[in-house]
Amino acid sequence: MGISMPAAGEAIRDLVKGLQGRKIAVLGHMRPDGDCVGSQIALCRMLLAAGVDALCVNRDRVPPNLTPYVEGVTFLTNEEYTADGREAITVDCADASRVGTELLGKFPGGVLANIDHHASNPDYAKINIVVREAAATCHILADAALSQGLTCDAITAKCLHLGILTDTGRFCYSSATSGVFEIIAELVRRGANPAEANFRVFEQESRGKLELTRRFLNSIRFHEDGKICSGELTPADYVTTGTTKEDKEGLVEFPRSVEGVEIAVLMEEGKDGVRGSLRGRDPKLRLDLLAGKLNGGGHVLAAGFNMLGYKLEADREKILAVVAAHYREYSAR
Template identity: 30%
Template sequence: MFTDIHNCCMLLGTADDILILCHKSPDGDTIGAAYGLYHALTHLGRRAAVRCSDPLPEKFAYIHGGIEMPEFEPQLIIAVDIAGPGLLGPALEQYADRVDLCIDHHVSNSDYAGLTLLDAQAAAACEVMTSVIRHLGVPLTKPMADALFTGCATDTGCFRYSNTTANTLRTAADLIDAGADSARITNDLFETVSRKRMTLENRIMDTLEYHFDDRCATIVMSRALLDELGAKVEDLEGIVSIPRRIEGVDVAVAFRENPSGTYKISVRTGEKANASAICENFGGGGHVRAAGCNVPGPLEHAKELLLEAVRKELTGA
């Protein structure tokens, strides 16, 4: 059931042992929202812990590094930036039907939690979480600000994507005022790449193909290539946005081969196409400009499925 921020904060005030869940393959937004809330709750004297099915990327160690999480039986379970229970991942699937509160910004949220605070106009879950923390009456500290600024920055492509609103920028400004190290965070996340990442980009862009009068561009991340280069999921973040920057491309699709032989699909679109609508054909979803799903292999079959969905989206047929 969808709720408002007042009822959300009332619920947060009812429990002492609070478990905060991130989505699998964690990004800056789910990590930032989780740790921002963690710090706010511990400031209020509550016992809280953050859990994720997958290891948290080292590049976000300035958010999660050195924090020991307690073990307890939770009184309240909160999911952040998680549109559906399938995104919890294997290690957290035991909580799929036990989530008391979801704080999210995905229009595709399936309303699986007992209560859901959803702001589909927000660019990031961290934008929503900043409002929650304010309503809790907790002053923003530097650890909170660094965590929350990270989510706002990563989900907007460093405030370049069309989901960036005036409120997003006001929120970011408030977080900088509270101590967020915006220069270091944006430099480390957007301006600095490892040699492995540069090699990955070059090899993956060799697979670039154009479709539908060059309005759609596809790239492929094969299992063989990822294994050869020892690539982790976090090494691939943002690669799908590269072909989207090509002049005339309205839809960019990345095919990442899973160990099972299925394909993880990431879609990025411009103003003339809806990424979420494309992915909803395959049980996925996300945002209008950024969405994802999974489809069966082999690669040619996966391409056939996705390109047909893209064709329908571009032509309205």
């Protein structure tokens, strides 16, 4: 499973050329992020330029800060889209279920093509173009467009830049290779605008988000001599600040970024219990295994848990005791 970037470029070229006269829906994953929205629009624009009848559909609406990228394509929510005999191509979906059950049900023939970069992708479509070492789905599409001469005008270049920008953590993760920067250079030549993208994507936060951040920071506590840092959010925090769960995005980075902190914890009281996010910087601490002790799971450096029936006030110390014991055990190894 998985193919090389050059092979993906040829496969995407053949796919686009072979779809003339057909009707395509470009689907992305629920709660779409920059890479999802960017790759849906960019691929749709490449298809339209090749004479394919294409549009974009997502279960959820495009987040407000990304709507300026929707140009020259029809972008519908599941509610707005009525099945009309289109064939589905998914982008940035690690599994077909990420599309959402109801929307996926509008394509009884299954998924025609799957373009993605997630390591866990099980090749669920008829045509699978999965490049595991790619920094973003937009990275795969950009490489294909630039190497195979597919349409990459200024609007498309902005969309492709968006996905690489967001999936590489603003070019900070190890996925931001020299090859990625070479592609970015060409996208900028074609009209991508880093300053405009930074403003659109990262500098449009609501006042409510700032208020939510203030409340979260006020809850910060240090444990185990500063090696563990925790913070909390309650339902009242969202109500008071007029924010939603989407607005907690990035908050766990505050405790994680402090000198000396090895495990950052964000705990959140919901309807059914206490959910949490764990972030670390040393793979040896195995946060995936820590999350497993708290009814959760995830990756070595980023994991999540869900303690059903727990309340923050009554049970926070129990959760923190599990985190502390795990830290002591694994840091000693």
